[in-house]
Amino acid sequence: MSAEPAVPRTARPQRLTGFGRTAPTTALVAPISSEADVLAALREPGPRGITARGLGSSYGDPAQNAGGLVLDMTGLDRIHAIDADSGIVTVDAGVSLDALMRAALPFGLWVPVLPGTRQVTVGGAIASDIHGKNHHTAGSFGNHVRSIDLATADGTVHTLTPDGPESDLFWATVGGMGLTGVMLRATVALKRCESAYFVVDTDRTANLDELMELLTDGSDDRYDYSAAWFDTTTTGAALGRAVLTRGSLARRDELPAKLRKAPLKFDAPQLLRFPDVFPNGLANPRTLRAFSELWYRKAPRRQRDAVQNITAFYQVLDVFADWNRVYGKRGFLQYQFLVPMGAEDSFRRIVEKIAASNHASGLNVLKRFGAGNNAPLSFPEAGWTITVDFPIAAGLAELCTELDTLVLDAGGRHYLAKESRTSPAAIRCGYPRLDEWRKVRSAADPAGVFTSDMARRLELV
Amino acid sequence: MIDAVGNPQSVLLLGGTSEIGLAIVRRLAGGRPIRVVLAGRASGRLDEAVAGLEQGGCAVQTLDFSAVDTGTHAEVVAKAFAGGDIDVAVVAFGVLGDAEVAWQDVDAAVEMATVNYTAAVSVGVALAGQFRTQGHGAIVALSSVAGERVRRSNFVYGSSKAGMDGFYLGLSEALRPSGVRVTVVRPGFVKTRMTAGMSPAPLSVTASDVADVVADAVRNQRELVWAPGPLRAVMSALRHVPRPIFRRLPL
Numbered sequence: 001m002s003a004e005p006a007v008p009r010t011a012r013p014q015r016l017t018g019f020g021r022t023a024p025t026t027a028l029v030a031p032i033s034s035e036a037d038v039l040a041a042l043r044e045p046g047p048r049g050i051t052a053r054g055l056g057s058s059y060g061d062p063a064q065n066a067g068g069l070v071l072d073m074t075g076l077d078r079i080h081a082i083d084a085d086s087g088i089v090t091v092d093a094g095v096s097l098d099a100l101m102r103a104a105l106p107f108g109l110w111v112p113v114l115p116g117t118r119q120v121t122v123g124g125a126i127a128s129d130i131h132g133k134n135h136h137t138a139g140s141f142g143n144h145v146r147s148i149d150l151a152t153a154d155g156t157v158h159t160l161t162p163d164g165p166e167s168d169l170f171w172a173t174v175g176g177m178g179l180t181g182v183m184l185r186a187t188v189a190l191k192r193c194e195s196a197y198f199v200v201d202t203d204r205t206a207n208l209d210e211l212m213e214l215l216t217d218g219s220d221d222r223y224d225y226s227a228a229w230f231d232t233t234t235t236g237a238a239l240g241r242a243v244l245t246r247g248s249l250a251r252r253d254e255l256p257a258k259l260r261k262a263p264l265k266f267d268a269p270q271l272l273r274f275p276d277v278f279p280n281g282l283a284n285p286r287t288l289r290a291f292s293e294l295w296y297r298k299a300p301r302r303q304r305d306a307v308q309n310i311t312a313f314y315q316v317l318d319v320f321a322d323w324n325r326v327y328g329k330r331g332f333l334q335y336q337f338l339v340p341m342g343a344e345d346s347f348r349r350i351v352e353k354i355a356a357s358n359h360a361s362g363l364n365v366l367k368r369f370g371a372g373n374n375a376p377l378s379f380p381e382a383g384w385t386i387t388v389d390f391p392i393a394a395g396l397a398e399l400c401t402e403l404d405t406l407v408l409d410a411g412g413r414h415y416l417a418k419e420s421r422t423s424p425a426a427i428r429c430g431y432p433r434l435d436e437w438r439k440v441r442s443a444a445d446p447a448g449v450f451t452s453d454m455a456r457r458l459e460l461v
Numbered sequence: 462m463i464d465a466v467g468n469p470q471s472v473l474l475l476g477g478t479s480e481i482g483l484a485i486v487r488r489l490a491g492g493r494p495i496r497v498v499l500a501g502r503a504s505g506r507l508d509e510a511v512a513g514l515e516q517g518g519c520a521v522q523t524l525d526f527s528a529v530d531t532g533t534h535a536e537v538v539a540k541a542f543a544g545g546d547i548d549v550a551v552v553a554f555g556v557l558g559d560a561e562v563a564w565q566d567v568d569a570a571v572e573m574a575t576v577n578y579t580a581a582v583s584v585g586v587a588l589a590g591q592f593r594t595q596g597h598g599a600i601v602a603l604s605s606v607a608g609e610r611v612r613r614s615n616f617v618y619g620s621s622k623a624g625m626d627g628f629y630l631g632l633s634e635a636l637r638p639s640g641v642r643v644t645v646v647r648p649g650f651v652k653t654r655m656t657a658g659m660s661p662a663p664l665s666v667t668a669s670d671v672a673d674v675v676a677d678a679v680r681n682q683r684e685l686v687w688a689p690g691p692l693r694a695v696m697s698a699l700r701h702v703p704r705p706i707f708r709r710l711p712l
Contacts, residue, residue: 015640022465025597026640048596060465066546066640067596330681333465397466397491420465423493453597456546457462457470 016070019324020059020420021331022392025066025453029053032094033075035157038182041071042155042449049451052182054121055096058128059334060420061453062177068451071182073123079103080185087190088146093123093183105264110193110249113141116365117318118268123183128417129175129378133225133314136370138191140380142174143373149185153449157184162374172440175378177416179450179461180441193249195263198225198313200247202303204296208240208351212344215244215368224248225314227367231296232388233289235355240348242366243299247313255307267309273321280328283391288360295362317363330392333420335400338369339412340383346410347384350403354388357399361388376433376440379415387418397421416454424459434460462548462597467680469548469599470495473541475526475584476554477501480653481603481668483510485551487517488672489679494518498541500526501554528554528580529572538587542595549679550588551601552581552629555622557655563617570617577621582628589632592641599642599679602629603671606647606687609696612712633684644678646671647696648688662712664692 011030017023027048032038041050048068055074056063064070076094083089084107091100098118101111113125114132124130126148131140138144148160150173158181160170173180201223205211211228220226223246230242252263259265317323324332339347354361365387372381390396404426407414413430414422428434441461442448448461455461463469472489474482477499486497497519501507511521522544526537541547556576563569581602592598607615608622626645633643650656650665666689674688687693702710 013638013640020465023463024640025462026638027596047594061462065596066462067594331465392466397468400466421468453462457464 011069014070016053016056016064017331018056018058018060018063018420020333021324021327021329022333022420023061023064023453025061025064027065027068027070029070029072031075032071032073035151035184038071038076038151038184039155041069042151042153042182045069045153045449049449050182051450051452052093052123052127052178054094054124055119057117057120057124059418061457062127062416062455063124064453065451066453073121073182076184082107082109084109087192088187089190090185090187091122092185093121095122096120097122097125102266104190105193105196105266108193108264109190110196112138112144112189112191114314117315119318122186122188123178126174126183126186127176127178129373129375129380130417131369131380133227133367135380136220136226136368137224139370139373140378142171142375142378144189145174146187146189148173148183150181150183152181153445153447168440169444171373171375172377172437172444174373174375175416176375176437176441177377177454177460178452179455180444181450193264194252195250195255195259196266196310197250197255197259197263198247198308198310199250199254200245200303200306200308200313202300202306203244204299204301205242205244207238208242208348211240211242211244211366220246220368227365229295230351230364230366231292232351232354232361232364233285233292235352239355240351241296243296245313247308250307259307268311268315268318270321271319274323274325276322276325278326278328280330281391281393283327283332283362285358285360288362291362292360327391332389332391333396333400334387334389334418335403336385336387336415336418337403337407337412338379338381338383338385338415339407339410340381343383343410343412346406346412347386350386350406353399353403353406359390359393359396359399361390363387363389376437377416377431379413379417383412385415416458419454419458422458424457427458427460462546463599463679467676468493469679471497471546471548473498473500473547473550475500475550475552476528477523477526478504478506478510479553479555479603480655481648481651481671482551482553483513484668484672485553485601485675486514488669488676489549490514490517490519491676492517494520496545497521498524498544498547500524500537500541502527528576528584531580531583534580534583535587535590538584538591542591546595547591547598549599549601550592551603551675552584552588553603554580555603557615557618560615560618563615573617574621577618578624578628581625585628585632589636589641592636593639596640599644599682600629600632600636601644601646601675601679602626604629604645604647606649606692606696609647610700610707613708614712630685642682642684644675644683645685646675646678646688647686647692649692651688664689664695
């Protein structure tokens with residue numbers, strides 16, 4: 001008697017990486033377009049297990065599963081219902097935030113948490129418990145999820161809610177990097193909006209201290225959205241000079257007459273797709289220094305009440321598809337960490353260390369977080385977060401290891417959606433509730449069906 | 462898993478007492494507490510190697526391995542993978558022997574061919590099976606410039622390395638679709654125990670130099686490297702020297 005094929009017939013071997021284009025591995029990728037497809041895969045998980053993958057926008061390896069099965073969830077992409085009155089939407093896990101936003105805007109509904117790109121799926125947004133520039137006022141994505149339909153390893157589908165009977169599995173799934181099961185659908189509470197535009201204030205600061213002052217003088221709470229770009233190539237009195245942009249969604253009456261006719265028009269073109277022709281080393285300290293100088297100089301010193309669309313204010317890089325190719329074949333890594341409130345000194349030392357190193361980063365973001373949520377592996381909590389992008393180069397591993405020490409000593413942690421190179425010990429240290437999460441996870445998946453390259457690398461499960 | 466900056470978390474060394482092999486393991490560990498499996502014959506030297514790596518924080522496992530005993534290779538390799546994924550496997554065993562004995566004594570010739578070629582192939586096949594299932598990882602095969610153009614002075618050794626070099630270059634192609642990388646390393650004269658007493662050739666290197674080249678190759682997913690790097694150009698020229706001239710060269 002011949003055995004059933006261990007994987008769906010449509011699965012094909014594919015080399016996968018994250019957005020950083022580092023650490024490629026090969027897995028069987030199965031296209032998923034229905035709940036039945038997911039349940040079929042769960043019946044024959046194979047020896048190397050299963051991981052779900054959305055749009056692959058995590059920088060590292062959480063959506064890779066070397067030698068195993070990867071479920072391509074982007075085909076499970078139906079928007080089931082949008083309730084214009086309550087603002088509650090029911091969507092498949094493979095729906096992108098871009099698609100959700102385009103569908104919801106005509107109803108005057110806004111996706112409550114948006115990361116720096118709209119090219120992430122709802123499932124990915126929950127698995128990473130993503131945050132945006134409005135974390136200090138709105139919290140992370142999981143805070144807005146009303147329910148999740150999760151297919152667990154035994155092939156059953158659970159409808160999880162934040163305070164229902166299986167709330168522990170709900171919160172283990174929020175931020176759980178896809179390791180509790182396969183998310184099929186979710187209901188999410190959207191936010192009411194009058195326009196798709198922002199009213200934005202810009203402040204250019206001479207250094208990091210000035211920036212931190214602006215972020216702590218109470219003014220930050222007047223804006224729904226707030227984040228700063230800062231310079232990692234300047235030292236001394238100009239250490240961490242920054243451009244702080246803060247704003248809120250515009251009311252209709254705040255728009256100029258021209259925009260008032262169609263305030264909910266979604267104005268976000270994709271202008272350019274980068275070809276895969278860039279050599280390693282094009283993004284080097286010299287070019288990144290020039291880029292930083294330009295970026296700083298082009299910003300107004302002080303500007304009030306400017307009306308900007310989402311591209312200008314929020315998701316500048318969504319104008320370019322595949323911009324990660326600029327870093328060449330060797331790829332790059334994004335280093336994002338947080339340190340709690342009160343650890344401003346260590347925060348400063350970390351920025352000094354980056355500025356003094358010979359590794360430059362162009363796209364640097366600094367943001368103040370509000371309070372965290374219930375999820376044991378959720379990244380944000382009250383404190384400061386920094387994101388820097390380093391092209392892969394000799395000596396980078398050593399610099400990052402030194403930064404790890406500073407971050408962990410300050411009581412901070414790494415963001416798993418960006419992580420691609422730290423040690424299991426660093427994650428244990430940064431996430432003291434890891435064991436609590438593991439208990440919930442192993443109760444839902446006792447045989448360890450759900451795994452990923454990241455789970456293996458960081459010994460998460 | 463090999464991470465974004467090219468650092469592995471586990472290394473298997475076949476030829477557990479090889480000086481070059483151990484230098485490679487130390488360099489890949491880079492002071493981090495990785496898992497190391499040393500496959501070799503039980504000996505004082507193997508114990509020393511274990512102690513040295515453990516002192517650096519590595520978790521070390523040893524497996525009894527004999528290159529000539531090809532029938533046991535699959536089992537030894539399977540044991541190494543039973544303890545978890547292997548990120549990098551280094552095929553580092555080999556014999557140099559006395560070149561003049563090797564081409565005149567049948568036993569010596571067969572031993573050299575068996576260890577350097579047959580055993581390397583046997584191990585390669587076993588590794589390929591495990592790595593394909595795993596879907597990631599790197600195999601590093603220590604070849605030699607002696608195999609790139611075989612010369613009179615050590616042609617039994619050279620021919621055995623030429624064979625293993627060709628096998629692993631082919632394996633590199635065969636494993637590409639499964640996401641497994643193979644790096645063939647061609648060192649020149651390496652100053653080690655194996656070459657003690659021989660007068661070093663120009664461009665000679667140390668085991669630690671070879672380790673640098675290998676760590677860089679693993680990091681950058683290179684398929685064929687020379688140690689030192691400039692040997693690539695030298696060998697490229699030597700390959701095309703006509704035989705009447707080649708035999709007169711002091712090589």
